[in-house]
Amino acid sequence: MTSQNRTTKIPQKVMRYLPLKPRLQRLYMSTHTATDMRWHKEKRVDDDVMRHPADGKAWKEFDQTFPEFAANPRNVRLGLATDGFNPYGVLNQHHSTWPIFAFPYNLPPWKCMKKEYMMMTVLITEDPGRSIDVYLRPLVDELNDLWTNGVRTYDKSTRRMFTLRAAVMWTVNDFPAYAMVSGWSTKGYMACPVCKEDVTSGWHAGKVCYLGHRRWLPWDHECGKKIKSSTGTQSVASDLENGPVMRSWNS
Secondary structure, eight states: OOTTSOOOOOOOOOEEEOOSHHHHHHTTSSHHHHHHTTHHHHTOOOSSOOSSGGGSHHHHHHHHHOHHHHTSTTSEEEEEEEOOBOTTTTSOTTOOBEEEEEEETTSOTTTTTSGGGOEEEEEESSOOGGGHHHHHHHHHHHHHHHHHTOEEEEETTTTEEEEEOEEEEEEEOOHHHHHHHHOOOSSSTTOOTTTGGGOOEEEETTEEEEOOGGGGSOTTOTGGGOSOOTTSSSOHHHHTTTSHHHHHHHO
């Protein structure tokens, strides 16, 4: 109660959560879709050409790390994407809506990004800011259960029941949303989520500036041979030759 004996209003944000399990099960209720969910294992051509995430190194290393999960091609590999937008255009500059989508990457490349297979799991009616982890809690709990226990599902193509499990392979965001989802600040002196503490940054003209871009040039490049860089020191590339960033870049 206030001093005037009046109650104060408590602002509330509304989150709408749409469970993921029933929609993953629904993918196996159609013979054609159930067959397509095994495409990455049974019909994909492995010829060192990148056509699908299954052709990438991350997918293959995941299979080697978790062979039990990879043994069943019906287990779902998911990607999560989120970003905010203003559904009213320029009519309301103070409102934003944040949907969170899940994509099943088991499907072939001409299907996995179709809108029919985009599953909206969370709808936040305002910018969640740093509290996005609170809104992600129901989704994270369901994903943990899908990874650990799975859910019994009927496969129409084989006419048998199986335990469906799921794993999140990637998140897809722009840079500001990446900071919110990952918890790593994309502002300040260590803004690069790859370089982390190895970022070459400094304060100039009232803002943080990022230097050391010559590290990505070929070693025999003309600019890499100059005596002084913009920082007034020897070549940045030579200073970072043995650093973790360059080792990961060269591997």
